[in-house]
Amino acid sequence: MKIKSLLARPFANFIYAKVRRDMQSAVEDQKAVLQELLKVGAKTQFGKEHGLDKVKTYEEFRAAIPIRDYEQYKPYIEQVKQGKHNILWKGLPLYFAKTSGTTSGIKYIPISKESISNHIDSARNALLCYIAETGNTGFTDGKMIFLSGSPELERIGGVPTGRLSGIVNHHVPKYLRTNQLPSYETNCIDDWETKLDAIVKETIEQDMTLISGIPPWVQMYFDRLREVSGKQIKDLFPNFKVLVHGGVNFEPYKAKLFESIGGKVDTIETFPASEGFIAFQDSQNAEGLLLNTNSGIFFEFVPAGEIYAEKPTRLSLEDVKVGENYALIINNNAGLWGYSIGDTVRFVSTNPYRLVVTGRTKHFISAFGEHVIGEEVEHSLLRAADEAGVRIVEFTVAPHISNDQGKSFHEWFVEFEQTPDDLGTFIKKVDDNLRAKNIYYDDLITGNILRPLQILPLRKNAFIDYMKSIGKLGGQNKVPRLSNDRKIADALDAYIIHSHS
Structure with missing residues (x-):
């Protein structure tokens, strides 16, 4: 059974070395990503309407592509939902990630054959960087839980559609399937409280080593475990070593989570969004999350106060400054162009490019x-x-x-x-x-x-x-x-x- 932790170390070192190389070439990688996007994008309906075949530089790109939020982008998405090909990206998307927007109702965010690896590999890389840096491989032999949405998918315009966490569930590598909880059936339960009871029942007797989810829902899981068992989490799961979290700022939840656990555990922060896996914590010893600069996403940054201006300042990675608050704009290999995802970030370092999430453009x-x-x-x-x-x-x-x-x-x-x-x-x-x-x-x-x-x-x-x-x-x-x-x-x-x- 210890074979996984034995094999994890060399693989982690290999990936860690690649992540370190990418840190050094971030600006060059971003330029290459933009050129790659333009090459494919020029042949789409969107690309033809915006003259992407004539765009050679970032300055020309800015002039050709306006910043849009989901509402302004919707007419293109609607065409894709009708089953039309080559609208925003080549062919049809592999999936639609369904997300409830605060202002737009339900959003349908395309995920392509090219972009799915950004979601899968980034989550994996966060864990592998942790293994390479700390040498802690023990958790790979125990049970892991990913508190997520239902993996059940519906079809819209021929495209499988569901929650991002549910989609990603279909791509968990085979070697982790045997470690993964809860069961597929439990994951498909829609009502959260019914699901929580089923998760507790399935996990309470297990050797849980890694727990992952959005902090408030992890806290509810811990509360229910303590209610049922009368024990702290570390007494239930003595080998629990790693808490993976994302989605909200961890600080407001940290003290209570550690109290429920009965002590500190290592934590790994991630910044996943339906539009792309933006950044992840690559080190236990450095502040901020490492921006995913070589993963099919070309990033732009708008000073947060200008995001609703008629002609906001738009910066590529090489022009950002530490300490400034920026609205995050993405262009990706699933056909999002000049897309404002609604998050604001602040760089804590530009060598390498590490950032923290500071809030939402509308919040x-x-x-x-x-x-x-x-x-x-x-x-x-x-x-x-x-x-x-x-x-x-x-x-x-x-x-x-x-x-x-x-x-x-x-x-x-x-x-x-x-x-x-x-x-x-x-x-x-x-x-x-x-x-x-x-x-x-x-x-x-x-x-x-x-x-x-x-x-x-x-x-x-x-x-x-x-x-x-x-x-x-x-x-x-x-x-x-x-x-x-x-x-x-x-x-x-x-x-x-x-x-x-």
Whole structure:
């Protein structure tokens, strides 16, 4: 049985060496990727409409291809859904990844024969870099769980269609199949809570060594395991060594996850999206995620404040700067061109190109011109929580616009594990942290235009119950940290603990 861990080491070293080579040639690789995309794209309907056969340089590419979000891209996708060939990429897509957008309803993102390896190999490379760097191969001999969406696929225009995590499930290498849990039947259960019970039943007696998923759903899995067994996770799974996570910022969930486990384990962060596997953590010792520069995606970066401008600045990789906040634009070998995926990132290094995800282009608060982003609210709350020794389960922030004499403010809905003893002092700390992080917000408070933020503590399981009420419990669904409107805030009013208000 130990044969896998024996073979994992040389393979990991081989891949790790390739990843290291790609780090050095990132800019050249990006130029080569663009040329490759243009060669295929020129022959498509989209390519002919945009004159891609005449495009030779990045400057010409920028002039030929406008930035679009899904809504603007939809007419092309609709043609592909009707079964038409050579619209955005050659032939038909291999799959449609079905994803629920916050503004566009259901999106259908094409995955091609050429782009599927980006999704599969990047996840594999993250694990192999970890093995090469740490020498830890033991987990490859135990059971691994990937908390994911259903692998059942429907056909749309002749194209198999489903959740990205379900599609990827069909491509798990044969040598890992015997290690993989839950069973196919359990994975196909639609209702998250029924599925969770089945997953617990299948895994509780197993030698789990690697657990992977979006942090809030991993936490629910841990909570259910502890409920059923009365034990901490490390006592149930003594060989559990690696937690793979992605989809949301890990920091707000880390303390509670480690407490449930009963100690720290190694973690590997990934940045997968239906549009492409963007980046992954290649080292336990360096900040940020390594950008996937040689994997069929040509990246562009727009200063985040300009993403909705008529003519935003567009930068290729060689022109990005450390510390700037950028909206991420991708062009890939599945036929996405000038596509804004809705995420914002900040580079922490350009040698190699490592970044952190800072939020969503549509998830910010700028009701008064402050443009507060996800990274800023997370930092402000977590720093205060750390100092106060309290744990945050989940939270979201919305503007409270006052129509009478009172001043407007930011309203925070927070589910604490235990509410701070002195909530007033805690609120002031969070507000001070946010003012230090965002000069526009500080100006608005100093100028008496906004009053300091307010925090409304929510009852236990408020966010789980809210997600259940809108049919979005489990899978790849996430609670937006920030909204520029009151839709989520108004729904959460029902869960406020009124003794604190």
